[in-house]
Amino acid sequence: MSNYDKYEAVIGLEVHAQLLTQSKLFCGDSAAFGAAPNTHISEITLAYPGTLPKLNKEAATLAIRLGLACNCRIERKNYFARKNYFYPDLPKGYQVSQHTTPICVGGHVGIQTATGERNIILNRIHIEEDAGKSIHDADENYTCVDYNRAGVPLVEIVTEPDMHNADEAYAYITELRKLVRYLDVCDGNMEEGSLRCDANVSIRLKGEKNLGIKVEVKNLNSIRNVKKAIEYEIKRMIDIVESGGTIIQQTRSFDAATDTTFAMRDKEEANDYRYFADPDLPPFIITEAEINSIRNAMPALPNALKEKYKTQYGLTEYDASVITDDKETITYYEAIIKECNHYKAAANWLLGPVKSYCNDKGITAAAFPLSAKALASLIQLVEDGQCSFSVASSRLLQAMLETGKTDALAVATTLNLLQNSDGDAIAAWVDEVINNMPDKVAEYRKGKKGLIGLFMGEVKKISKGKADPKMTTQLLTEKLNEKN
Amino acid sequence: MFSFHSIQQYHKELINSTTTCVAAVDFFLARIETSKHLNAYTEVYAAAAKERALALDAAFTNTGQLSGPLHGVVIALKDVICYKDHTVTAASKILKGFTATYNATAVERLLKAGAIIIGNCNCDEFAMGSSNENSCYGKTLNALDNDRVPGGSSGGSAVAVQAGLCMASLGSDTGGSVRQPADFCGIIGFKPTYGRISRYGLIAYGSSFDQIGIFGTQIKDIALILEVIAGQDDYDATVATEPVPAYSTLTASNKPLKIGFFEEALNHPGLDPVIHKGITAYFTDLKAMGHTVEPVNFGLLDYIVPAYYVLTTAEASSNLSRYDGVKYGYRDNTPGVELTDFYKNTRSAGFGREVKKRILLGTFVLSAGYFDAYFTQAQKVRNLLFEKTKLIFKDFDILILPTVPSTAFKFGEKTDDPIAMYLADIYTVYANLTGIPAISLPLFRHDNGMPYGLQAMANHFSELSLLQLSQQLLKQ
Numbered sequence: 001m002s003n004y005d006k007y008e009a010v011i012g013l014e015v016h017a018q019l020l021t022q023s024k025l026f027c028g029d030s031a032a033f034g035a036a037p038n039t040h041i042s043e044i045t046l047a048y049p050g051t052l053p054k055l056n057k058e059a060a061t062l063a064i065r066l067g068l069a070c071n072c073r074i075e076r077k078n079y080f081a082r083k084n085y086f087y088p089d090l091p092k093g094y095q096v097s098q099h100t101t102p103i104c105v106g107g108h109v110g111i112q113t114a115t116g117e118r119n120i121i122l123n124r125i126h127i128e129e130d131a132g133k134s135i136h137d138a139d140e141n142y143t144c145v146d147y148n149r150a151g152v153p154l155v156e157i158v159t160e161p162d163m164h165n166a167d168e169a170y171a172y173i174t175e176l177r178k179l180v181r182y183l184d185v186c187d188g189n190m191e192e193g194s195l196r197c198d199a200n201v202s203i204r205l206k207g208e209k210n211l212g213i214k215v216e217v218k219n220l221n222s223i224r225n226v227k228k229a230i231e232y233e234i235k236r237m238i239d240i241v242e243s244g245g246t247i248i249q250q251t252r253s254f255d256a257a258t259d260t261t262f263a264m265r266d267k268e269e270a271n272d273y274r275y276f277a278d279p280d281l282p283p284f285i286i287t288e289a290e291i292n293s294i295r296n297a298m299p300a301l302p303n304a305l306k307e308k309y310k311t312q313y314g315l316t317e318y319d320a321s322v323i324t325d326d327k328e329t330i331t332y333y334e335a336i337i338k339e340c341n342h343y344k345a346a347a348n349w350l351l352g353p354v355k356s357y358c359n360d361k362g363i364t365a366a367a368f369p370l371s372a373k374a375l376a377s378l379i380q381l382v383e384d385g386q387c388s389f390s391v392a393s394s395r396l397l398q399a400m401l402e403t404g405k406t407d408a409l410a411v412a413t414t415l416n417l418l419q420n421s422d423g424d425a426i427a428a429w430v431d432e433v434i435n436n437m438p439d440k441v442a443e444y445r446k447g448k449k450g451l452i453g454l455f456m457g458e459v460k461k462i463s464k465g466k467a468d469p470k471m472t473t474q475l476l477t478e479k480l481n482e483k484n
Numbered sequence: 485m486f487s488f489h490s491i492q493q494y495h496k497e498l499i500n501s502t503t504t505c506v507a508a509v510d511f512f513l514a515r516i517e518t519s520k521h522l523n524a525y526t527e528v529y530a531a532a533a534k535e536r537a538l539a540l541d542a543a544f545t546n547t548g549q550l551s552g553p554l555h556g557v558v559i560a561l562k563d564v565i566c567y568k569d570h571t572v573t574a575a576s577k578i579l580k581g582f583t584a585t586y587n588a589t590a591v592e593r594l595l596k597a598g599a600i601i602i603g604n605c606n607c608d609e610f611a612m613g614s615s616n617e618n619s620c621y622g623k624t625l626n627a628l629d630n631d632r633v634p635g636g637s638s639g640g641s642a643v644a645v646q647a648g649l650c651m652a653s654l655g656s657d658t659g660g661s662v663r664q665p666a667d668f669c670g671i672i673g674f675k676p677t678y679g680r681i682s683r684y685g686l687i688a689y690g691s692s693f694d695q696i697g698i699f700g701t702q703i704k705d706i707a708l709i710l711e712v713i714a715g716q717d718d719y720d721a722t723v724a725t726e727p728v729p730a731y732s733t734l735t736a737s738n739k740p741l742k743i744g745f746f747e748e749a750l751n752h753p754g755l756d757p758v759i760h761k762g763i764t765a766y767f768t769d770l771k772a773m774g775h776t777v778e779p780v781n782f783g784l785l786d787y788i789v790p791a792y793y794v795l796t797t798a799e800a801s802s803n804l805s806r807y808d809g810v811k812y813g814y815r816d817n818t819p820g821v822e823l824t825d826f827y828k829n830t831r832s833a834g835f836g837r838e839v840k841k842r843i844l845l846g847t848f849v850l851s852a853g854y855f856d857a858y859f860t861q862a863q864k865v866r867n868l869l870f871e872k873t874k875l876i877f878k879d880f881d882i883l884i885l886p887t888v889p890s891t892a893f894k895f896g897e898k899t900d901d902p903i904a905m906y907l908a909d910i911y912t913v914y915a916n917l918t919g920i921p922a923i924s925l926p927l928f929r930h931d932n933g934m935p936y937g938l939q940a941m942a943n944h945f946s947e948l949s950l951l952q953l954s955q956q957l958l959k960q
Contacts (some may be wrong), residue, residue: 093805274850279692
């Protein structure tokens, strides 16, 4: 057993996700990202004397939506507390947060890693407001502050210390990002900071029940960095212990250039945030009816859909998981199968020709130019045996994309791409093939039955794909056997 | 020659064209000029007020109609209420020169109703104080005796009405800051139910206590102003949604009421015996009017001042964090200082002594390790008071008490004894802890020549019965 194998890592993640509301958590200022600095700043955002907060209920709705998707218990009576501290990007001198009473309690997020499926247990999801952005390198002598972000609603999603390696953390954050995007709760953009992750990491000997000294790693602005930082941190901590050192409680930052972490500050500074219920915000009550209406407005979740696709539609694990990987593909797939019930064929089309077209053009499924209805008509044509898949996926699809025509049958007819199921015509092609290949026919008749594929291919070639394959097989078999 | 008696009278004269808004403004501006020594105003908007008066007169000439229920009514604001494009500083160095960029909801409604804002009134810094001695603009003098304090924190607003420097004024009442100076100055001071008037644009001291209050000389004037500025507001999550009755048309009533008083409050050793005598003697008058007057077993008197100071300072310590020199207001410009020192320098120099004291107190009671012993305990007291109040108003329509245990004291008399200063709030903070409406009525005069008031309180949102009784008592 190597030294590293003696240890078990314990990881908890705190994820801040900016909610996709139009306006800020407590005022009407735009919550949009990317505007010129200090343009979304009313008196309320800037904490001018006399201003007061008013809750944007949409933020609560989005938090509840996420909470329901994660199987959390939804708190009915909610409070906001003030977290008091001084910093230039914090206009009021306190952050309004649900730190003491989260809107969503418990719950879990299902993940899949090489070792199988499991649920990562959540501690809570709570609502809070974001701070502004301090920019330290814009001016030589001053720190500049952009208050556009101040007051933008966030949810903080906190797991229990429930993950044990970087792969689990990677899978968790991947799944969580997929979920917030799917639910339209957050755009999930880690580079722009609308999804931010801090990792709490500790190690202990396997079998040990107590948690070790933890280190908090910040500045993880991609899923890859979450994984790299945790991998590095676990190794660093084990190396310290193995060399007889002691781990100290620290806040560390990740350096993506070197895939290492470095200490920001030793120990948690003894901050006393003096939390107390915000007297400007009365408790807000969430009713059963509100929760139900949020639940009813929610789309089926990717995991539930994946299960349904596998068990009810007979899709493979792989197909089901690729389709449910993003919302746009799900939406498109659902739209196709509303038009025709060839579930497997629809999946093949989506993951085959449609996907490769989208990849070529660098677009998402939502931007695929053919409507679900048009694609469904194409699938139906193939499933009815009126057109072969290869002809349909190459020539017919191409033609529809080029002309913008949506009726597959009409296009196929115009281009003479319909399969021939006329027995005489096929019989003629079959005869032609048999006559052209006497040697092969003889071999077949001696027992090399695998040659049927070759004959099929020849018929397909000379018929330009129009010969119905079933009928061709039947006629070929009959004729080859009859002259025996 | 202009003279002001009541808004109703003034409006009659305007309609009869025996006076004009310009005449009113000129009259008050002249009086303000000759009363400068009182230091009631921190700023007078002479030109703007005259301009608005001219416009209102012209509008009346053109339409033959008053433009709103407060057409031409000359009103002063406490220096904690935002009036767009005008200075607002909470009488603090930390906001000196700060200009409001928006109107408080109450101001917005006053202006819409046709009022003329004539100026900004002096007060204790951030509304913290009972004497108007804690102001960066210096003290305001009681017009009846210039050696005495006008009360606080809304001292300037009280004196502006007392000395006839406006028709009515707005103050703010967190623990008696409207009623106490009204008592000291011999005028009416009214604090409505918490949440009756939007706090948007009122500089916060204790958010769950603060309420805009009204100073005047006539109940009907106060009722009318309340009617205009009260009610729902999208910018304040704590404002009440209860409908606003037409207070001004409903003040006449001689309905017999069940009046209660806290016996232990009247027997409190801190109460001036003359005031004790005056108030108890008045019970006979009340009974003669058909009311019943009975003692209420209260039992919580000793807890209310401590609970009040724990909770308000806690809220204040957080509310005043925004004054950090970063975004607006005074800032320390020492070059090259670290962030923490920048904050320390700015706030040490920007805030006055009393404000700093309360920020420190509030920070202390919210600190880990002390939170439960102070803040949580005080909240428990507040909850008990709520429950007790509910029970009291099951049996009584009105509660009466003195407003203050003494008459206006002399400058400097209590500055060295902050505990005595705080204890003097004993009769007023109850209404703020429980949120009920309360009014101070100038009914009495002390042997020392100074006025003192009777405080009346009613159940939440029972402003109407409070105003009706007040009207009846002041008419006697």
